[in-house]
Amino acid sequence: MQKYTFPKDFIWGVATAAYQIEGAHNVDGKGENIWDRFTSIPGNIYKNHNGNVACNHYNLYEKDIEIMEELGIKNYRLSISWARIFPKGYGEINQKGLDYYKRLINTLISKGIKPAVTLYHWDLPQHLQDMGGWANRKVIDYFVEYAELMFKEFGDVVPIWITHNEPWVVSILGHAWGVHAPGIKDYKTALQVAHNILLSHGKVVKLYRSMNLKGKIGITLNLSSTHPLTDDEKDVRAAEVYDGFLNRWFLDAVLKGTYPEDMVKLYREQNILPEYTDEDMSIISEKIDFLGINYYTRSVLKYDENAYPLKASLVDLENPKTDMGWEIYPQGLYELLTNIHHNYGGVDILITENGAAFNDIVNYKGKVVDDYRIDYLYRHLREAHRAISEGVNLRGYYLWSFLDNFEWAEGYAKRFGIVFVDYKTQQRIVKESAYWYSNVIKNNSLCE
Numbered sequence: 001m002q003k004y005t006f007p008k009d010f011i012w013g014v015a016t017a018a019y020q021i022e023g024a025h026n027v028d029g030k031g032e033n034i035w036d037r038f039t040s041i042p043g044n045i046y047k048n049h050n051g052n053v054a055c056n057h058y059n060l061y062e063k064d065i066e067i068m069e070e071l072g073i074k075n076y077r078l079s080i081s082w083a084r085i086f087p088k089g090y091g092e093i094n095q096k097g098l099d100y101y102k103r104l105i106n107t108l109i110s111k112g113i114k115p116a117v118t119l120y121h122w123d124l125p126q127h128l129q130d131m132g133g134w135a136n137r138k139v140i141d142y143f144v145e146y147a148e149l150m151f152k153e154f155g156d157v158v159p160i161w162i163t164h165n166e167p168w169v170v171s172i173l174g175h176a177w178g179v180h181a182p183g184i185k186d187y188k189t190a191l192q193v194a195h196n197i198l199l200s201h202g203k204v205v206k207l208y209r210s211m212n213l214k215g216k217i218g219i220t221l222n223l224s225s226t227h228p229l230t231d232d233e234k235d236v237r238a239a240e241v242y243d244g245f246l247n248r249w250f251l252d253a254v255l256k257g258t259y260p261e262d263m264v265k266l267y268r269e270q271n272i273l274p275e276y277t278d279e280d281m282s283i284i285s286e287k288i289d290f291l292g293i294n295y296y297t298r299s300v301l302k303y304d305e306n307a308y309p310l311k312a313s314l315v316d317l318e319n320p321k322t323d324m325g326w327e328i329y330p331q332g333l334y335e336l337l338t339n340i341h342h343n344y345g346g347v348d349i350l351i352t353e354n355g356a357a358f359n360d361i362v363n364y365k366g367k368v369v370d371d372y373r374i375d376y377l378y379r380h381l382r383e384a385h386r387a388i389s390e391g392v393n394l395r396g397y398y399l400w401s402f403l404d405n406f407e408w409a410e411g412y413a414k415r416f417g418i419v420f421v422d423y424k425t426q427q428r429i430v431k432e433s434a435y436w437y438s439n440v441i442k443n444n445s446l447c448e
């Protein structure tokens with residue numbers, strides 16, 4: 001029987017995000033955020049679902065942490081809700097919000113679970129959106145103020161910090177395609193938002209360094225290996241352009257301090273190039289301790305004369321897919337990890353999200369036998385192991401997600417958790433994948 005053993009100190013974790021699990025959307029002084037607003041507008045979300053209650057983790061966090069402990073989970077990636085701390089995004093501090101995160105983080109640590117904190121997982125205080133949101137450079141300063149308070153409060157006990165989760169999604173889905181909050185549809189705004197978010201990332205990394213804190217800080221990017229549909233040169237170019245749009249724009253900025261020339265040229269021609277300075281780029285590329293990667297699937301591209309602004313369209317192949325309609329393509333994780341290792345100086349990598357949605361059901365025994373999810377996780381972890389065996393500095397893996405939760409535009413229709421949540425009763429049911437993952441953690445290895 002083949003056994004894939006991981007490095008001795010490999011980080012095995014699970015991940016969630018505040019808006020997707022906490023609920024308590026207007027409790028204990030929390031301010032409104034852009035997802036509270038976006039979900040309140042009929043038609044934006046599947047069946048008009050919202051995060052008002054979600055998994056009620058705000059009140060059930062102790063029970064959820066007990067489940068983590070029972071499963072032997074030692075690392076937990078969570079995000080902090082900015083509007084719980086600063087209801088208006090800056091200025092007055094909401095002590096009850098701060099106290100919640102003190103309880104949560106202290107409980108984790110008391111159980112021997114190391115927190116990895118994401119400062120921004122899409123939930124901008126609405127008051128800041130009312131002044132232009134991330135398109136307004138002033139919001140950068142407010143993000144630094146928020147980060148400084150978090151570092152002062154938790155910098156000594158939180159060993160891993162992630163400035164931003166997926167600036168590409170915030171920028172493109174939230175400001176170009178309009179399918180995420182705040183629902184803007186303008187590419188020039190979207191690319192300025194992406195730049196300002198990256199600039200806020202760099203400023204917060206510099207702040208973290210100035211405070212002489214002992215942990216590690218990085219950023220999480222959603223990345224996908226890109227493939228042309230055919231070897232026709234137009235399809236090949238389409239895949240290159242999409243790789244620049246999704247991957248290289250962010251990787252080059254953060255790890256090389258430059259935007260990729262081919263994309264700068266394309267965006268300038270399309271009159272959507274953001275405004276930026278050399279100083280901005282120097283700040284953005286402040287050295288990070290790790291790159292967080294969220295990988296779910298690959299991207300297959302074809303040339304499309306009518307596709308704005310890239311003349312490239314994603315292709316939906318008839319291959320096995322998850323419930324999100326995303327192709328199951330584990331080797332794409334290997335491709336991504338090795339490409340980044342070779343092209344970006346061997347930067348330390350954490351997989352900060354990988355997982356799958358499937359249409360889970362509770363069987364007559366009250367169990368969730370999610371073999372499809374186990375298969376997805378096994379195949380991706382085997383590719384991760386292959387990359388490590390070839391020298392990639394992959395230091396850890398956070399499974400998305402610990403709990404079924406609010407899946408943004410899809411609401412509660414999509415279940416990513418290794419713990420099932422009955423939203424009517426808030427009962428938790430540990431899925432078979434959780435027991436499988438518990439064994440992977442215990443053995444620090446995969447067994448065929």
Ligand SMILES: OC[C@@H]1[C@@H](O)[C@H](O)[C@@H](O)c2nc(CNc3ccccc3)cn21
Pocket residue numbers: 017020165166169173222294296353400406407408416
């Ligand atoms: O969709 C699953 C998760 C989501 O729940 C997380 O909050 C988010 O960090 C996340 N990012 C991706 C990958 N990127 C992506 C692509 C298209 C739409 C939404 C996200 C998947 N996921």
